[in-house]
Amino acid sequence: MGMDIQDFRKDFLEDIKSTAATIGEGSSSAFVKISTEYLESAEVLPDFTPSFYIGTGKNNRKLRVDGYAFDEFDFTMNLIIANYSGSEEESILKRSQAIQIFDKLFYFIQESFGNKLYKEVEESTPCSDLIELLRTNKNRIRKYRLLLLTDGFMSDRIDTLPSKNIDDIPVEFQIWDIERLFKVCFSDLGRQNIEIDFKAYTGKGIPCLEASGASTSDYTSFLCIIPGEALADIYDYFGSQLLEGNVRSFLSTKVAVNKKIRETILKSPNMFFAYNNGVSATAMDLVIEDLQDGKYITYAKDFQIINGGQTTASLSNARHKDKANLKDIFVQMKLTEIDSNPDKSGDLIRNISRSSNSQNKVSDADFFSTHPFHIRMEQISRRLYAPAVGGTQYDTKWFYERARGQYLQAQMRMTKSEKNKFVAQHPKRQLLTKTDFAKVRNSWRGIPHIVSRGAQTNFMNFAEWIDSEWSNSDDKFNEKYFEESVALVILFKHTENVVTHQPWYEQGYRANIVTYSIALLNKLAKSQFPGKEIDLQSIWNRQSVPEVITNELIKITKVVFETITDPKRDTINVTQWCKREACWIRVKDKKIVLDNQFEKVIIEKSEIKSAEKEARKDQKIVSDLEAQTKVLEYGPENWGRVLDFILAKKLSTPEGIAALRIATKIPLKLPNSYQCQKLLEILDIACSEGYKIS
Known part of the structure; x- marks a missing residue:
């Protein structure tokens, strides 16, 4: 079975219709919203x-644009134009047709x-x-x-599109049709x-050189x-897509051009190889040719x-800005060819990245989809039912x-009836992404400018x-936290x-x-009803x-709308103005008195x-159960091997050794929940000292 491109297109068009209905906009803008999220x-x-505009320019040229994204890391200006038939x-x-559509966007620029x-x-x-x-x-x-989004299929005849320039700046054309979107959604790497x-x-x-022993x-x-x-050529062509996601998000908060690297490029290019740490990269399916003078x-x-993003960007920047000549510069590169199985490679890339970037603090937060926080939210979401509402x-x-x-x-390998059942139980509108979570939680935390x-x-x-809160105490990330996060998502969509x-x-x-209004709502409720909070649980219970x-x-x-577009704002560009804390300070100062009726949706802090x-308490029970399950699954023989290893290396305390001795007698004896947590800690310590999990 599995989902093919026809299914995908059908789902996609359904999705557009329902999105258009819920957000009350035209189908074309719903199409743009969904495609750009992908x-x-x-x-x-x-x-x-989004920044929709349609008009005519000089000589009656047609102009159109649907939205944009400026990548401040590699200075690429992405502009979007839609061609939606529905x-x-x-x-x-x-x-x-494609050329005609692109022309509208080109003329707009x-x-x-x-x-x-x-x-x-x-x-x-x-x-x-x-x-x-x-x-x-x-x-x-x-x-x-320039990205052309279409809900149709691209003709086979379009292999390349002519490249153009605007004032000597190259213009690249990309067509994203249904097939290309489908591929990127289902490419195992997710990019x-x-x-x-x-x-x-x-x-x-x-x-x-192959590092054969390694x-x-x-x-x-x-x-x-x-x-x-x-x-630099490769980077100029592919831009920041070349940098592993975590590296890019880490670098974008730092200075893009490193002064020292720039100085070496400009003043002593022939010393670059000696001074620079080089680049670490990963790839799949390498092709290697054996020539007389070595391998290529x-x-x-x-x-x-995975490491060396700053070096790469600096070479490109110096050539572009300082007109530096790079012909004497050589960079050492460690290239690791990895397995094309996405699960294996994902972890390996993360671990290489985490280790090789440990000299500049890339927090665990960056390697985030495997963070225990997400794994827990995923587990809760798979077992927790939402209250049935509206007679369903x-x-x-x-x-x-x-x-x-x-x-x-999840639906890829299902039969038609399994799929229908899955969709009835997990309706598309109840899909939560990590970014939804981050958006609603940070709005509620009162940082809409972020x-x-x-x-x-x-x-x-x-x-x-999350990373810092989790290490303080993880049991507050429990079912209640999940339910209240969903309540915030419901509130967000409603707003x-x-x-x-x-x-x-x-x-x-x-x-x-929306983000500003939700932050303001929470702030007003807290200041006008001291010691009380908005009852998110009641939104979860009603699902509305x-x-x-x-x-x-x-x-x-x-x-909020009047404040962010106030002619007296500090920054002309409203989108940019909303990113500044000064904008939030101005919104926060607005005096709005909440109605007395508001008491109905407020709850005492003590109740919360x-x-x-x-x-x-419940979360602790669940965590204990999970720990116990893991300990039992690992089995007595394996715990015996851990015990020998720990004793040989003198790695544990008497109580740890006592717990291990009990674990070797499973199922005659069973370690208690405290001992199980302890055993998993010991296993971690053993592994970091070289114990191999069988």
Whole structure:
């Protein structure tokens, strides 16, 4: 069985219809919303801001844009244009059509730099923000990437599209049709594959030595020397997609160009090899040619830089900004060829990345989908039923996606009837992603300016917070926490809907208005009802938002909208203004008095505290059960081997050894829950000292 592209397209079109209905917008903008969410999670786009505009330029040229994402890491300006038919019949996008559509976007960029469009587009609209962004960054942008999204299929005749320039800056065209979206959703890696033909950059390929003693069944490693020019060329072409996600999010918070590296490139390029730490990378399916003068790597698939992102970006930046000549620069590269099984390779990449980046603190938060927090949320979401509402006879679940695409992949191997049952129990609207969690939780925590900085930045902030909270005490991340997070997601979606139907709403800044309104709602409730909080549990119980809250949201969202678009704001660009703490300070100061009716949705802190205590206790029981299960599964013989290892290496305390002795007598004797937690700790210690788990 499994899901094929036809199923995917059908699901996709259904999804667009229901999204359009719930957010109350046209199908085309729902299509853009859903497609760009896929592209964000596949790391094709760093984030996305909708900014729909359609008009005519000089000589009656047609102009159109649907949205944008500026990658401030590699200075690529991504612009999106949509071609949505919405018909059940499959449409084929022809080459001539594609070029016509791209032209509208191309002309839009050109006209943005003139005065006519600049004056015509209404101020304080997403499109005027985009024009302003293009104009102010004109000298920083290094590449325009134009993405055409279509719900049809691309004609086979379109293999390449002509490349163009705008004022000497290259313009790259990409068509994302249904097939390409499908591939990226179901590629095991959850991102597009990067394939590199090294001969195109260096002639023979990359000279390498196999580190023969270092190879195992999981990987083979090579030591290589790559010319600086080739590394910069590859980076210029692929941009920040070349950098493993964690490395990129780590670097984007630091200075993109390292002063020392830049100085070496400019002043003593021939010393670069000696001074620089080089690059670590991973790839699959290497092709190696044996020539007379040694081995050369000529091709790599899914090439990812895991350490040395700063070196790579600095070479490209110095060549671009300082017009540096890189011909004398060579970089050492450790290239590890890994297994193409995604589960194996994912862990291996993470571990290489974590170890090789330990000299600059990349927190565990970055390696986050395997963080125990997510694993726990996933476990809770698979066992917890949501209350049945509105006369439905069956309970449903909220499906937490720890790794991208889990929801679709769960259905891949199902028969038609299994799939129907799965979808009835896990409706699409009850799909939760990690980024949803981060968005609603950070809004509630009162940092909407961080939420406004885009999905990746916000997620990193949330991840770091979770990481530190988790290490203080993990039992507060329990069923109650999960239920309240779902309640916040329900509140968030409801607020989106409220905003869409307000008379003042003009199709812009909805994401900003929503995060700010939710942060403000929480702040107002806390200050006007001291010692009390909004009862999120009641939203979970009803699976909807009480009218009392809706009435306040109608007032709050209007004030938020007026404040963020206030002509007296500090930054002209509204989208940029919302990213600043100063904007939140201004919104926070607004005086809004909540209605007395609001008492109905408020709960005493003491009540919350006792419910939390209960939930922590339950979580502890669950954690103990999980620990006991693991200990029993590992079995007495294995615990005997651990005991021998621990005694030989003198690694444990008397109570630890006592617990181990009990474990060797399973099932005659059973360790208690405290001992089980202890045993798992001992196993961890043993492994870090070289014990091999069988």
